[in-house]
Amino acid sequence: MWVVPHEVPAIVPLPSSSTEPRWIGVYRWAAVGGDLLAAVIGISIALLTRFGYHVGNGYLVMGSLLPLAWVAAVALTKGYDPRYFGAGPEELRSLLRAGVGLTAAIAMASYATRSEIARGFVVLAIPVTVLAALLLRYGLRKDLHRHRLRGRCMHRVLVVGRRGPAATLCEHLESRPSDGFRVVATCRPRDDSRGTGPLRPDELDEPDILAAVDRHAVDVVAVATDPELAGQSLRRLSWALEQRGIELIVSPGIIEVAGPRISVRPVAGLSLLHLERPSVSGGPHLMKAIFDRIVALALIVLMAPLLIGLTLAVKLTSSGPVLFHQRRVGRAGTEFTMLKFRSMYTDAEQRLSDLYTLSDGNGVHFKMRQDPRVTPLGRWTRRFSLDELPQLINVLRGDMSLVGPRPPLAEEVALYAADDSRRMLVKPGMTGLWQVSGRSDLSWDESVRLDLRYVDNWSMTLDLLILWKTLRAVFYGSGAY
Numbered sequence: 001m002w003v004v005p006h007e008v009p010a011i012v013p014l015p016s017s018s019t020e021p022r023w024i025g026v027y028r029w030a031a032v033g034g035d036l037l038a039a040v041i042g043i044s045i046a047l048l049t050r051f052g053y054h055v056g057n058g059y060l061v062m063g064s065l066l067p068l069a070w071v072a073a074v075a076l077t078k079g080y081d082p083r084y085f086g087a088g089p090e091e092l093r094s095l096l097r098a099g100v101g102l103t104a105a106i107a108m109a110s111y112a113t114r115s116e117i118a119r120g121f122v123v124l125a126i127p128v129t130v131l132a133a134l135l136l137r138y139g140l141r142k143d144l145h146r147h148r149l150r151g152r153c154m155h156r157v158l159v160v161g162r163r164g165p166a167a168t169l170c171e172h173l174e175s176r177p178s179d180g181f182r183v184v185a186t187c188r189p190r191d192d193s194r195g196t197g198p199l200r201p202d203e204l205d206e207p208d209i210l211a212a213v214d215r216h217a218v219d220v221v222a223v224a225t226d227p228e229l230a231g232q233s234l235r236r237l238s239w240a241l242e243q244r245g246i247e248l249i250v251s252p253g254i255i256e257v258a259g260p261r262i263s264v265r266p267v268a269g270l271s272l273l274h275l276e277r278p279s280v281s282g283g284p285h286l287m288k289a290i291f292d293r294i295v296a297l298a299l300i301v302l303m304a305p306l307l308i309g310l311t312l313a314v315k316l317t318s319s320g321p322v323l324f325h326q327r328r329v330g331r332a333g334t335e336f337t338m339l340k341f342r343s344m345y346t347d348a349e350q351r352l353s354d355l356y357t358l359s360d361g362n363g364v365h366f367k368m369r370q371d372p373r374v375t376p377l378g379r380w381t382r383r384f385s386l387d388e389l390p391q392l393i394n395v396l397r398g399d400m401s402l403v404g405p406r407p408p409l410a411e412e413v414a415l416y417a418a419d420d421s422r423r424m425l426v427k428p429g430m431t432g433l434w435q436v437s438g439r440s441d442l443s444w445d446e447s448v449r450l451d452l453r454y455v456d457n458w459s460m461t462l463d464l465l466i467l468w469k470t471l472r473a474v475f476y477g478s479g480a481y
Helices: 022-051 057-076 090-113 119-149 163-175 206-216 231-244 283-302 304-317 348-358 376-383 391-397 419-425 444-456 460-476
Strands: 002-005 155-160 181-188 220-223 247-250 262-267 270-275 323-329 335-341 401-403 429-431
Touching: 022 057, 022 119, 057 090, 057 119, 090 119, 155 163, 155 206, 163 181, 181 206, 181 220, 206 231, 220 231, 231 247, 283 304, 283 391, 283 401, 283 460, 304 335, 304 376, 335 391, 391 429, 401 460, 419 444, 429 460
Parallel strands: 155 181, 155 220, 220 247, 401 429
Antiparallel strands: 002 181, 262 270, 323 335
16 A cells, blocks of 8 residues: 655644644634633523513523523533534534424423513524524634634544545545545555456555554544455454544545435445435425515515615716616526616627626636626616616516526527536526626536536525625625636
């Protein structure tokens, strides 16, 4: 077996594989302190709101015990598990589960002891505590991400597997430093470096892997998909790593599939990976359609003054219609007319052929950072995506969704490969993963990949997350021109 070291910056210390890295303890205590502070804030607001300055002794005792109960509830929901520190939404979900669990526990305790606990106190204290804890933990995560972008607070990883799968796993682990994985070495079979001949099962053996673990002082062993290291061999490896306090993760080789669609089911003594079908119809999408129309109608009403102001501004600053109409392709290949505030001069289409060689786009979409066809007002409305607000009418009509793949032109659909047509399984959206990941700065392949990821992993939680990130993308104007 070959052990190939990776270059590691000098600023990263080499922790002992048998001890917990110092940053994990610091983060855990900071999280506990933040949760205690959140509980004190929530309980104080609830007591003052419900009782003012005349609080009974019973509620004072309860108020002093609830912060400890809150920390215990978070611990029971794995809110202090190092595996989730700074990576993924599971860390924040644990706070929500803790809030629900603590509310249920208080209700059951009140019923069992026949004590009279003011419902207004509980209904206010727990939600405020959860909200404060979410905000404090979010800030803590962002601080951890800043450290990781500088190369600190990282998990040292040994990747095990054949050359191809191991290289792919290394690329994915290191593509997002905020997740906290740094590959320091890879283990692969000796013959795999030449790419000739079949591999023997004993070439990916436990002693070589454990020797590499001790030599490079790693925190995590990541096994790439490999039929030679499975079954009993992988089980023995997990036992040996458990004795050293090393985490073992196994990549099944499935890409662009989110966790909610993957589950492990025991069958006949085997742990089988079950891949759920993506949700493209039924109840969840009915809820999405209702949510879209309610929010779109509310936004139109709330932003009516802005919409009227933009209408007058477009009309007064350049000749031509206020709205730009363009045929786009929606769900299941159905065409519809997409609406936008006009941001270009009326002869924009005639001037396109003269500018096509100057495109800054991705080879399929024509884009120019300094497009002379864009009006001065249009440059500003595009900067903050205000030109797309009329698409709220498309959402009300049911042609579009608030969140979804980018609405393509018919000529773009004609260039789709077989896999790309999956984008048409859901309605196109005003915003989406492409909007919060770079917009016009993305290549065509990246844009398609993001749209397919959205279709395969859609959920209402993902929609809400994208809507939240859209506000930040619009504010900074990244990729908008």
